Amino acid sequence: MKIFDEKTQWFQDTCAQLCVEWNEGHMRMNIRRSHMLGDSVDAVMSLSRKDLRKLWRFEFIGEMGIDAGGLAREWFEIVCSEIFDPDMGLWMSSVTNQMSMTINPASEYCCDDHLVYYRFLGRVMGKAMFDRQLVRGHMVKHLYKHILGWPIYFKDLESVDEEYYNNLKQLQTMHENGDDISMLCLDFTMTSEIMGIKKEIELVEGGADIEVTNDNFPEYVEACLKYKLMGSVEPQLNELLLGFFDVIPEPLLTIFDYQELELIMCGLPHIDLEDWKAHTEYSGEYEEIGIHHPTVEWFWETLEEFTAELRARLLLFVTGTSGVPSRGFGVLQSNDGNIRNFTIHGVSAEICFYPRAHTCFNRIDLPLYDSKEKLKERLKLAVTMSATGFDIE
Numbered sequence: 001m002k003i004f005d006e007k008t009q010w011f012q013d014t015c016a017q018l019c020v021e022w023n024e025g026h027m028r029m030n031i032r033r034s035h036m037l038g039d040s041v042d043a044v045m046s047l048s049r050k051d052l053r054k055l056w057r058f059e060f061i062g063e064m065g066i067d068a069g070g071l072a073r074e075w076f077e078i079v080c081s082e083i084f085d086p087d088m089g090l091w092m093s094s095v096t097n098q099m100s101m102t103i104n105p106a107s108e109y110c111c112d113d114h115l116v117y118y119r120f121l122g123r124v125m126g127k128a129m130f131d132r133q134l135v136r137g138h139m140v141k142h143l144y145k146h147i148l149g150w151p152i153y154f155k156d157l158e159s160v161d162e163e164y165y166n167n168l169k170q171l172q173t174m175h176e177n178g179d180d181i182s183m184l185c186l187d188f189t190m191t192s193e194i195m196g197i198k199k200e201i202e203l204v205e206g207g208a209d210i211e212v213t214n215d216n217f218p219e220y221v222e223a224c225l226k227y228k229l230m231g232s233v234e235p236q237l238n239e240l241l242l243g244f245f246d247v248i249p250e251p252l253l254t255i256f257d258y259q260e261l262e263l264i265m266c267g268l269p270h271i272d273l274e275d276w277k278a279h280t281e282y283s284g285e286y287e288e289i290g291i292h293h294p295t296v297e298w299f300w301e302t303l304e305e306f307t308a309e310l311r312a313r314l315l316l317f318v319t320g321t322s323g324v325p326s327r328g329f330g331v332l333q334s335n336d337g338n339i340r341n342f343t344i345h346g347v348s349a350e351i352c353f354y355p356r357a358h359t360c361f362n363r364i365d366l367p368l369y370d371s372k373e374k375l376k377e378r379l380k381l382a383v384t385m386s387a388t389g390f391d392i393e
Helices: 004-018 033-045 070-084 114-130 141-148 154-159 162-176 217-229 231-245 250-255 258-266 273-278 294-305 308-319 372-388
Strands: 027-031 056-060 091-093 100-103 189-194 197-202 280-284 342-347 356-358 363-367
Touching (some): 004 250, 004 258, 027 033, 056 070, 070 114, 114 258, 141 231, 141 250, 141 258, 154 162, 162 217, 217 231, 258 308, 273 280, 294 363, 294 372, 308 356, 308 363, 356 372
Parallel strands (some): 280 342
Antiparallel strands (some): 091 100
């Protein structure tokens, strides 16, 4: 298996081969800083696919400056910051992680021509990857999976709507125990509330007339999952993907997993290990002596030995995003919006073979391993295998 750096280099080399030569034409982007987003949308949406792969040179009207790379970086940063801003109404913070953004199902009521902006952002994200620029904005995990064409799993629902996820899990438990699901009088519908108005959504055609029974319960769960993670934002998601693939050929992404895709798009974060340590809490078997427990000491020593990529993967594994809040680990939030520090929870190695993550609580269950080597091996395997969707337990 190729390591992340090798994959990134291959991807960038391939994009360089697809880039239109300078003497075949290049694009000059004239943007008014006071109308940054509007001018940028007009300019980018007027381009052909070939134009999107040409070299872009930016000029802010009325300002002196030759774009040798700095203006382009500034443009990508400003445009992404503006379009991901929740106040614009296109995106909103994930309920489980303030650093991850998810598509606003009500975007059509917040922004005129909202679908144009999603197509535009898709092109900007694709162009950023194509030109080795960074996207200022982390998305929820399942959106990176959609870009890769990966399957969505039931567990992905937890990072979008934890309460709904837990309710479905309770129904699953009832189903597994042989309880009669039909007694709950459920049908294939869901109530959606947008801008204070409640609306009944049929999950399948004629869903209001289909009773949920033990026989069709798996189909009911699948229909709920599809609506929550795709159906409720299908027009917006389609435009985002179309815009992205206007620039990046889809086959080029097959070498990446969804964690790697986030890292190459958003960049490897600067992680201050001392700040991380200072704002970590300990529970379970580690509650009494905390950072002085031998296993915990091995954990921090292992992180010091990890590459920047593996540290970012661990952060993504436990919190749901590789992003670090601008004010550091001291302001990590949980799913209820309150500050919740990164937590290392000690468990017996007999009941938990590999480390487990609880992203809603920024918590990792770390077994009491009997050697640093075993801890390092299993921690590394846990954070890398989580990106494949394969349950190592």
